[in-house]
Amino acid sequence: MTLSRRDFALGAAASAGLMTGGAGFLTSAFAQSGWVPTRDVELVIPFAAGGGSDLLARIVGKIIVEEKLIPQPLVLNNRPGGGGAVGIGYVAASRRKDPNTIILINGTTQITPILNPAARTLTEVQPIMNFMLDDFLLFVSGDSKYKTAQELIDDIKAKPTKTFNFSTGGTTDIMAITVFSRALGKDINPVNFNSGGESMTALLGGHVDGTIGNPLEFMGQLASGKVRALGVFRDTRFSAMPDVPTLKEIGLDVPNFQMWRGIAVPKDVDPAAQLYWQGVMEKVSASPTMKKYIADNVATEAPIVGAEFVAFLAAQEKLYRGLLAKPA
Amino acid sequence: MEALMDLGGGFSTALTPNNLMMCFIGVFLGQLVGVLPGIGPSAAIALLLPLTFGSDPTASLIMFAGIYYGAQYGGTITSVLISVPGESSTVMTSIDGYQMAIKGRAGAALGIAAIGSFIAGTISTLGLTLLAPPLAQAALAFGPPEYFALVVLGLVALAAVSGRSVLKGVAAGVAGLLLATIGIDPQSGVSRFDFGMIWLLDGIEFIVLTVALFGVGEVLASCTTASARPVAEVKNVLPTREDWRRSRMPILRGSFVGFLVGVLPGTGATIASFIAYIMEKKLSRHPEEFGKGAIEGVAGPESSNNAAAAGALVPMLALGVPGSGTTAIILGALIMFGLRPGPELFTQNSDLVWAVIASMYIGNLLLLIMNLPLAGFFAKLLKVPYKWLYPPILAICLVGVFSQANSLEDCWLVVGFGAIGWAMKRFDWPAAPMVLGLVLGPMFESSLRQSLTMSHGTALIFIDRPIAAALMLAAVLFIAIPVIAGMLTSRPRPASAGESP
Amino acid sequence: MKDKVLTGDMGFAVGWALLGLYWMVGAFDYPLWSGFAPDSGFLPLVYGTLLFLLSAAVALSLVFGEAEPEEREPLTKSLLVLGALVVVVASLGFIGFLLPVFGLMMFIYLYVERLPLLRSAVVAGLVTASLALIFVHWLSIPLPLVTWDF
Structure with missing residues (x-):
């Protein structure tokens, strides 16, 4: 065999989502609460392999396995479909009360049921911990005549409504545009694309006047000057882009708009198991790998645990419903 | 030339034992996931990603690229042997490749596919080497109106893949478009025609429909004659001189078209293979052989999908823009390695970029060396009588489709559409236009709506912009020329290609 | 006709x-x-x-139009295979993947095609085992296996 054993093992294990943790160790989380996983733990990812949330779940899995945070093997299970609805539905239907199942949740899984009443809502799961918030920035093309957000805002306000075309890469981008145009008091014309990548491509090709998107996808373009960031949708500037002001700084009253990503367990899981998972996830959140991942993503670290997370989600739900004009 | 100097440096990196090994693992894994229907290169790369976290980015990227273009080789094998496309980009191969296999010429089909893929992969890697930055910049001129015009051109070509009955072909194409509207409308977020089923929110997956129509449908249609069916006499395992003469030009044309289509950020290997097939059928001097085992119908699309895989790396490496679903995941990998994909990747990480490009020359050569003997080996599989062969085919279809989204509902779809595919074969409705409709449907709808939104409601945007106008004109000529030619020679028949949407 | x-x-x-x-x-x-x-x-x-x-x-x-009266193949065998597929998919959720897939092949080999038992069992067994090896072991697709995990 020319294939060395190690490389082959890499290939095989690689294709394997089954990551076996070593046996015979105790964690402090185990000591804290009375419960430990009783069999293989299933991490359900309600999205297809390859997206941002899938990657986050895989990083969480990697940290859990490498730092030996649980005494059982961890199996990753992608249940993609319907903006997270299929995965949530799967957990709600066939993993009810199962403390050995954890599921990745994010803003999309909260927005889907607002738009599609058929989809299961997040009340079907028990939120455990939030890890991070994705941010939004206002971008124009590098050769745009607008050098600052102020110039752009003045021009939007001066022209008739819906004159400006902004590309979007999904529902969350459309919501960000709604936030922005409500603050302006003028409608922007959103041209909807299927992904952040397509949205950016349309901006680079000069097919739209501007866009609002996650900073991650634009970092390389920013560095080369192909696109220009004009404003930040959060309270503080980014350390990676110290020159880009927040929209609040330039006097535009936009509410903070960020997308969260975290972990939940099925509904009605034993409180001891909930406590156990909070302990594990706090360790995941504190690990250098997670901090590096969030920094690489130009996102905001936001560890929010347990009841606080539930309250945070309720507030987000209200914000989303307001933006989508779908009251509860 | 500077590019060649850089490439030399790239080769010295790519030829280190470790990188060579990663290249081999990549193309090997790519070949494997290519053969399996359902699981594709994007899923394979996504599964490998966390394991490469923290290792050498160059080696990992060499492996990922290998998986991507290796899968295009692998998908051919099942398409030719059992009419089950292993990848979405090898659907067109299931038409003529499978007919060749029935005639005992599977070896020739697989051989020409491997040679064509190698030539196309090398030509388009050369294109990537020399032309990446200017081409990528030019591709950005394609906005929604241009994509709309391109899709219109593709839909007009529906008639070309319709086989005997144009009317049935167009109807099947519209049925594909109609099925494409199932699920969440990406433009408005509303769910359409989901029959209250959560699992239909994402619509009908393309690979599920193709495995059902081509794989299960074919089995259901031909199992009745299984015991009577003579065992294919496997002759001339490798392509003959005559095969080569007929395939030369399709391979070249497929390479160029595939590369250009691949460079466009909104299209990919699947659409490239459709275009190549249609083009070969139009240009052929014996179009009546298409669908009955024309080697051009294998050589063209197979070259084209490989060229498109390398083409899709052009916008990714030169601009940091994803050219296809798989390159979007590779972009994610770049970010994970702490690189910033964007226009400066070529200058700031030139070692890495050139090593990956150099590895693609090596990987394509490895795939050729691997596939030529395999072609002979796999062709001999068809010596197994069909009655022994078709039950395992059904098993592979079921397991493969399940693995695509871990969904039992997809297995039901495969059985349901398998029955429909059987009926379509029985009543002489062509399946290829339906698949084409399902692929082009979402792009048709979103580019139409995006264009009209951009233009504030005026359809003039499709003729004001030169590229869109040229493509539209081509579509009109596509319909008009056969119609006019028909009018000149004989009385026109009603209900011809003019009815296509 | x-x-x-x-x-x-x-x-x-x-x-x-x-x-x-x-x-x-x-x-x-x-x-x-x-x-x-x-x-x-x-x-x-x-x-x-x-x-x-x-x-x-x-x-x-x-x-x-004038329909050309074409001789069509009989339906029985195709319907049997289709019926077997329906039964198999229906049972997947309950008894896992391997048994029904093995059963599907055995049913077709023995009942539909009337092939010898021993060879059928060997072929069906080998195919099932390789599917399990590739999909479950290498690719770690969570195929529903036999439901011992309640």
Whole structure:
């Protein structure tokens, strides 16, 4: 065999989502609460392999396995479909009360049921911990005549409504545009694309006047000057882009708009198991790998645990419903 | 030339034992996931990603690229042997490749596919080497109106893949478009025609429909004659001189078209293979052989999908823009390695970029060396009588489709559409236009709506912009020329290609 | 024979026409136009109408065109295989993947094709084992296995 054993093992294990943790160790989380996983733990990812949330779940899995945070093997299970609805539905239907199942949740899984009443809502799961918030920035093309957000805002306000075309890469981008145009008091014309990548491509090709998107996808373009960031949708500037002001700084009253990503367990899981998972996830959140991942993503670290997370989600739900004009 | 100097440096990196090994693992894994229907290169790369976290980015990227273009080789094998496309980009191969296999010429089909893929992969890697930055910049001129015009051109070509009955072909194409509207409308977020089923929110997956129509449908249609069916006499395992003469030009044309289509950020290997097939059928001097085992119908699309895989790396490496679903995941990998994909990747990480490009020359050569003997080996599989062969085919279809989204509902779809595919074969409705409709449907709808939104409601945007106008004109000529030619020679028949949407 | 051929052909075309009709009616559940561009219902309406018209045209051409009476293969075997597939998929959720897939192959080999038992069992067993090896072991697809994990 020319294939060395190690490389082959890499290939095989690689294709394997089954990551076996070593046996015979105790964690402090185990000591804290009375419960430990009783069999293989299933991490359900309600999205297809390859997206941002899938990657986050895989990083969480990697940290859990490498730092030996649980005494059982961890199996990753992608249940993609319907903006997270299929995965949530799967957990709600066939993993009810199962403390050995954890599921990745994010803003999309909260927005889907607002738009599609058929989809299961997040009340079907028990939120455990939030890890991070994705941010939004206002971008124009590098050769745009607008050098600052102020110039752009003045021009939007001066022209008739819906004159400006902004590309979007999904529902969350459309919501960000709604936030922005409500603050302006003028409608922007959103041209909807299927992904952040397509949205950016349309901006680079000069097919739209501007866009609002996650900073991650634009970092390389920013560095080369192909696109220009004009404003930040959060309270503080980014350390990676110290020159880009927040929209609040330039006097535009936009509410903070960020997308969260975290972990939940099925509904009605034993409180001891909930406590156990909070302990594990706090360790995941504190690990250098997670901090590096969030920094690489130009996102905001936001560890929010347990009841606080539930309250945070309720507030987000209200914000989303307001933006989508779908009251509860 | 500077590019060649850089490439030399790239080769010295790519030829280190470790990188060579990663290249081999990549193309090997790519070949494997290519053969399996359902699981594709994007899923394979996504599964490998966390394991490469923290290792050498160059080696990992060499492996990922290998998986991507290796899968295009692998998908051919099942398409030719059992009419089950292993990848979405090898659907067109299931038409003529499978007919060749029935005639005992599977070896020739697989051989020409491997040679064509190698030539196309090398030509388009050369294109990537020399032309990446200017081409990528030019591709950005394609906005929604241009994509709309391109899709219109593709839909007009529906008639070309319709086989005997144009009317049935167009109807099947519209049925594909109609099925494409199932699920969440990406433009408005509303769910359409989901029959209250959560699992239909994402619509009908393309690979599920193709495995059902081509794989299960074919089995259901031909199992009745299984015991009577003579065992294919496997002759001339490798392509003959005559095969080569007929395939030369399709391979070249497929390479160029595939590369250009691949460079466009909104299209990919699947659409490239459709275009190549249609083009070969139009240009052929014996179009009546298409669908009955024309080697051009294998050589063209197979070259084209490989060229498109390398083409899709052009916008990714030169601009940091994803050219296809798989390159979007590779972009994610770049970010994970702490690189910033964007226009400066070529200058700031030139070692890495050139090593990956150099590895693609090596990987394509490895795939050729691997596939030529395999072609002979796999062709001999068809010596197994069909009655022994078709039950395992059904098993592979079921397991493969399940693995695509871990969904039992997809297995039901495969059985349901398998029955429909059987009926379509029985009543002489062509399946290829339906698949084409399902692929082009979402792009048709979103580019139409995006264009009209951009233009504030005026359809003039499709003729004001030169590229869109040229493509539209081509579509009109596509319909008009056969119609006019028909009018000149004989009385026109009603209900011809003019009815296509 | 000719009548029978026509019935199947006709029924199939009518089936597509009905699907088109369903889409035409269903499209009105969604907004047809919003702002500058077509909305969710517009293209489904167009597709439904086109499919209805085209399939109706196919059906009409069957009535008025001269149908060539073609000899068709008997249905029994295909229906048996199709029925087996339905049973297999229905049981997947309950007893896992491997048993039904093995059973499917055995059923076709033994009952449909009347092949020798020993060779059938060996072939079916080998195929099942390699599928399990590739998908479950290498690719770690969570195929529903036998439900020992309650």
